[in-house]
Amino acid sequence: MGKSCSTILGIGLAGAVIGMHIYMFLAPDEKCDVKEEFRDIVTDLKKAADRITEAV
Numbered sequence: 001m002g003k004s005c006s007t008i009l010g011i012g013l014a015g016a017v018i019g020m021h022i023y024m025f026l027a028p029d030e031k032c033d034v035k036e037e038f039r040d041i042v043t044d045l046k047k048a049a050d051r052i053t054e055a056v
Helices: 003-024 028-055
Strands: none
């Protein structure tokens, strides 16, 4: 792997770790809101992927 690929991978992993720590410090009701929003995002991504596969 090249230098830029390793850098991008490192930044992605660091972002995931930071996001996980922020999520751990949220109040329980805020965690539920995050889970619901994430579920909505995943649903939208599935719909977009279905549209792309239908178009091809």
